[in-house]
Amino acid sequence: MSEAFGGPHGAPVSNRVPVLRLGDVLLVTLQGDLHDSTAQQLQDDLAESIVRSGAGGVIMDISGVEIVDSFLGRVLAEIAAQTDLLAARTVVVGMRPAVAITLVELGLTLPGMRTALNTEAAMELLTGQAVSSHFGGPRRESQ
Amino acid sequence: MHTAAGSQARLPIRSDMDLVWVRQHVRQAAAQIGFGLVDQTKLVTAASELARNTLIYGGGGTMETEPLTDGGARGLRLTFADEGPGIADLEQALSDGFTSGEGLGLGLGGARRLVHEFAIDSAPGAGTMVRVTSWVGRPPRPREES
Numbered sequence: 494m495s496e497a498f499g500g501p502h503g504a505p506v507s508n509r510v511p512v513l514r515l516g517d518v519l520l521v522t523l524q525g526d527l528h529d530s531t532a533q534q535l536q537d538d539l540a541e542s543i544v545r546s547g548a549g550g551v552i553m554d555i556s557g558v559e560i561v562d563s564f565l566g567r568v569l570a571e572i573a574a575q576t577d578l579l580a581a582r583t584v585v586v587g588m589r590p591a592v593a594i595t596l597v598e599l600g601l602t603l604p605g606m607r608t609a610l611n612t613e614a615a616m617e618l619l620t621g622q623a624v625s626s627h628f629g630g631p632r633r634e635s636q
Numbered sequence: 637m638h639t640a641a642g643s644q645a646r647l648p649i650r651s652d653m654d655l656v657w658v659r660q661h662v663r664q665a666a667a668q669i670g671f672g673l674v675d676q677t678k679l680v681t682a683a684s685e686l687a688r689n690t691l692i693y694g695g696g697g698t699m700e701t702e703p704l705t706d707g708g709a710r711g712l713r714l715t716f717a718d719e720g721p722g723i724a725d726l727e728q729a730l731s732d733g734f735t736s737g738e739g740l741g742l743g744l745g746g747a748r749r750l751v752h753e754f755a756i757d758s759a760p761g762a763g764t765m766v767r768v769t770s771w772v773g774r775p776p777r778p779r780e781e782s
Contacts, residue, residue, distance in 0.1 A: 529655065530652055562688070
């Protein structure tokens with residue numbers, strides 16, 4: 494089970510989480526064990542980044558996150574809610590099975606949160622939606 | 637800060653940095669005792685909830701870890717103690733949705749669902765002590781329907 498643990502070198506990181514831009518989408522990768530203050534800083538930074546860049550979507554990759562407690566769960570839910578208000582959409586990607594099992598038991602099911610199993614699926618979800626909402630979409634769906 | 641996991645240890649809970657150390661220590665101790673990945677995750681999550689309560693409501697305190705054996709069974713006991721204002725209504729504090737500070741109010745009730753044994757001792761003005769224990773390989777507690 495040692496692969497799931499940072500060990501003596503998995504020192505806590507207290508700096509900012511980088512926000513990358515990929516076309517119309519902002520990509521955030523959470524790694525390891527986050528300080529509460531780092532998570533809150535990210536929430537503020539993301540709101541700024543969305544407005545500044547006009548991005549239509551945010552992908553939050555949490556595949557490197559070993560636990561989500563009620564604090565981090567609340568931050569994720571608030572990020573999703575605030576991006577909605579800023580005309581963007583958040584997709585949470587890569588939640589570990591053990592994290593999902595634990596969150597449900599904890600009572601935090603995050604019903605409004607969009608999720609995808611990987612970044613490609615999230616990108617499809619976001620760009621598909623962005624296209625259809627902005628232009629009525631070149632989508633191949635029958636009327 | 638490098639207590640050999642598997643031995644008794646006491647960690648301070650004074651800042652959100654300490655919450656990170658608490659989680660890492662519990663993860664390491666649980667892995668060494670032989671908890672599987674899902675059970676490690678549950679125990680670390682419970683510890684994070686309880687340590688945050690100690691920090692936010694209790695004004696800081698300590699966590700003690702203690703490996704246990706009971707016959708052939710191995711377990712880990714975590715004790716969170718603070719000398720804060722204490723809790724007047726324990727039943728209310730354990731119900732989902734109750735919070736007197738930040739958070740979703742899932743801290744105590746949520747943590748209780750993630751462990752096998754849960755005990756709390758608190759009174760107004762007398763601080764709070766929460767003790768949780770989980771055992772390797774034991775199925776989760778039966779769900780309480782409410």
